[in-house]
Every structure is written in structure tokens, then in C-alpha cells.
Amino acid sequence: MPDQITSAGPLPKDAIATEIDLGRPIGISPHFSVHATGKRQVLLLSEERSFRLGGRLYVALLPYLDGKRTGQDVVKAFDGRVPAERMRSVLQDMLKKNYICYLDAAAPAARQAMWVELGLPPADAERDLAGHAVAVVPVSRNPVVIQSTKALRLALTQAGVQVAARKDADLLVVVVEDYLRRDLATMNRRMRKAGRTWMLFKAGGSMPLLGPLFRPHGAPCWACLSNHMMENRPGDTVVRAEAAVIRPARAYTPASLSFAATFAALELARALADEKSSTLESHVLSFDLPRRAYGQHMVRLTPNCPVCGAKERPKETLERAKKPLVLQAHPVLGQVDGGWRTLPADEVVYCKAKGKEQSDYEVGGSEFEKRCARR
Numbered sequence: 001m002p003d004q005i006t007s008a009g010p011l012p013k014d015a016i017a018t019e020i021d022l023g024r025p026i027g028i029s030p031h032f033s034v035h036a037t038g039k040r041q042v043l044l045l046s047e048e049r050s051f052r053l054g055g056r057l058y059v060a061l062l063p064y065l066d067g068k069r070t071g072q073d074v075v076k077a078f079d080g081r082v083p084a085e086r087m088r089s090v091l092q093d094m095l096k097k098n099y100i101c102y103l104d105a106a107a108p109a110a111r112q113a114m115w116v117e118l119g120l121p122p123a124d125a126e127r128d129l130a131g132h133a134v135a136v137v138p139v140s141r142n143p144v145v146i147q148s149t150k151a152l153r154l155a156l157t158q159a160g161v162q163v164a165a166r167k168d169a170d171l172l173v174v175v176v177e178d179y180l181r182r183d184l185a186t187m188n189r190r191m192r193k194a195g196r197t198w199m200l201f202k203a204g205g206s207m208p209l210l211g212p213l214f215r216p217h218g219a220p221c222w223a224c225l226s227n228h229m230m231e232n233r234p235g236d237t238v239v240r241a242e243a244a245v246i247r248p249a250r251a252y253t254p255a256s257l258s259f260a261a262t263f264a265a266l267e268l269a270r271a272l273a274d275e276k277s278s279t280l281e282s283h284v285l286s287f288d289l290p291r292r293a294y295g296q297h298m299v300r301l302t303p304n305c306p307v308c309g310a311k312e313r314p315k316e317t318l319e320r321a322k323k324p325l326v327l328q329a330h331p332v333l334g335q336v337d338g339g340w341r342t343l344p345a346d347e348v349v350y351c352k353a354k355g356k357e358q359s360d361y362e363v364g365g366s367e368f369e370k371r372c373a374r375r
């Protein structure tokens with residue numbers, strides 16, 4: 001693991017402040033261990049990186065950068081010793097280099113350190129996390145579902161997520177013993193009608209699963225997901241229609257459920273603290289216990305999904321197919337992948353799933369770019 005002492009560091013996303021806001025609490029980024037070595041040198045050591053700050057001012061600043069004081073407080077503390085503009089410039093530079101960051105004075109330092117390690121600005125992550133409440137509801141009285149529900153509620157609380165009653169929550173996590181319970185089709189439609197955002201969680205079995213996020217007016221929906229999962233479970237189709245659950249999770253221990261719940265709680269907290277780019281918006285997260293492998297699986301939209309897709313219009317599709325192929329010039333991407341792509345692979349998949357034409361995805365304000373911007 002490289003651990004060379006350097007004088008500049010990588011900037012996590014959103015860390016580059018255009019202008020420092022001295023009205024907010026700031027402090028040394030909480031993932032650093034801080035060591036003053038002599039009167040002129042400060043070492044900032046994280047698990048993987050090391051930074052050296054040379055100068056008496058850095059040593060003098062340390063007691064004030066505890067996350068309890070605003071930038072203005074820090075500047076005032078040096079009134080008469082260091083010009084305010086000089087102090088502002090130093091703090092601005094430290095902020096840009098991620099040596100210091102905005103902090104939530106009331107939140108645990110260790111959790112804020114975790115946000116930094118995950119690439120999130122801690123104060124913003126705490127604000128976003130506090131803005132949500134999650135309800136965890138069991139889909140059945142199956143013992144694995146009940147135990148998983150309790151484990152997830154506990155783990156969410158420990159992760160800093162507000163757990164609320166169903167009526168007070170803006171996200172509903174439905175705990176299941178099988179992602180393809182047949183009554184989830186009804187629930188899918190009911191949730192959309194009620195305008196609820198929800199997701200599934202399965203703690204039992206050899207592969208715990210979480211997500212994706214089902215939005216009431218968005219896609220994919222549970223029908224899209226089940227459509228693709230059924231491709232790997234053809235045997236389900238021959239089971240009698242009255243069976244509500246065909247493959248409930250049968251393998252579990254209290255420890256495996258607790259592990260899965262903790263994994264899910266951390267991912268949920270991360271998603272709630274990072275509304276701009278949550279992987280859970282379009283992926284199922286998994287933990288493959290036999291292979292000890294974490295995975296994320298993009299959920300393909302189902303074209304003409306009867307629940308969330310556009311209505312199928314066979315005549316229009318046929319007419320479109322009759323049109324002759326027209327070749328057009330497009331700039332190729334600047335990446336070298338052995339081909340001549342004009343669009344990234346995932347954009348093509350998204351484009352096809354939505355039934356869009358390539359012209360809808362031209363460079364500059366394309367739907368794909370907007371989609372990325374929404375993440």
C-alpha cells in the first residue's frame with residue numbers, strides 16, 4: 001500500500017469549494033490522524049495517505065480546527081497576529097486540498113470520517129441523511145422475514161438512519177424471503193398508485209439482496225426486475241399459481257441475517273447521504289456468501305413494461321421498421337476500446353430499453369447526460 005508523504009492530495013467529489021463559507025463549522029478532515037512534529041510541521045495521516053504541512057501557522061491552527069468552530073471563529077482567534085485575508089486564503093487552500101472540510105458539530109466524528117472515506121462531504125451527507133426517514137416492514141410472518149426486519153431496524157439506527165413508522169417514512173423497505181413473491185406484483189402497482197418510494201431487502205439465503213429503488217413515477221419497477229430474474233428461474237413457471245412464495249430463503253443463521261442487515265444499512269445510509277448519485281437507483285446490490293463477493297447488478301428496463309413502460313404500439317413499431325436505414329456521421333468517443341463507439345455501452349442499453357432513437361441521445365443536453373446529472 002503506498003504511503004508516501006506528499007504535499008497535495010486527491011480531491012473527492014464536491015470537495016472543491018469555489019469560495020470558502022466562513023459561516024460554517026470547519027475542521028480537520030475527520031479521517032486523518034493528526035500529528036504535530038516540532039513547531040513547524042503537521043502530519044495528516046489517513047489509512048492510505050499521508051500529507052505534510054510545513055509552517056508554524058499550521059501547528060498553531062490545529063487546536064482551532066476541531067469541527068466545533070466556524071471559519072469566522074478561526075479567523076477571529078488569530079486577530080492581530082495574522083491578517084484576516086491571509087487566514088481566509090490559508091483556510092481556502094486547506095479546504096481545496098481536503099485537509100479540512102465542513103463538519104456537522106453535532107454528528108459523530110467517526111461517522112463523518114466514514115463519509116469522507118466514501119467520497120462524500122460530511123456536513124452535506126449528515127444534512128441529507130437527517131432529511132429522510134425509513135420504514136422497515138415485513139412482507140410476511142415467516143421467521144426469516146421477522147428476524148431480518150428486526151436486524152435491519154437495529155442496523156439502520158446504528159448507521160444513523162432515522163427509522164420511522166410507515167406513515168412518517170419517505171422510503172419503505174419491504175423485507176422479503178424471496179424477491180419473486182407473486183404478491184409483489186400487486187404491491188408494485190399499489191405503491192406506485194400511492195406515490196410511495198420503496199425497495200426490497202432479502203437477508204436470508206446464500207445471496208442477500210438489496211434494492212433497487214422503485215420510484216412511484218420512475219423506472220425500473222418490480223415488474224421489470226422480476227421479468228429479468230425469471231429468466232434464471234424458469235422452474236417457477238411450472239409451480240401452481242396458488243403458491244405465493246416459490247423459493248423462500250431457507251439457509252440462514254442469526255449471524256448471517258445480522259451481517260446482511262448491517263451491509264444493507266450501510267448501503268442505505270450511503271444512498272440517503274448521497275442523493276445525487278446513488279447506485280441503488282438502478283442496481284441490485286448483492287453479497288454472494290459462498291464466493292465472499294460483493295456485487296452490483298444493473299436492472300434493465302423492460303421495454304413496454306405493463307407497469308412503468310410506454311404502451312406497446314405494434315403498428316408504429318412496424319412502420320418504423322419499414323424505414324430504410326440512413327447512415328449518419330457522428331463523432332466517435334475519445335476512448336480507445338478497440339471499436340468506433342459514438343455512445344458508451346450503458347447509454348446504448350438505456351437507449352434501447354427506453355425505445356429511443358439514437359438521435360435522442362446526441363451530444364449536448366442529451367437525455368443520457370440529464371440522467372447522469374440526476375444521479
Ligand SMILES: [Zn+2]
Nearest residue numbers: 221224305308
Ligand atoms: Zn417496469
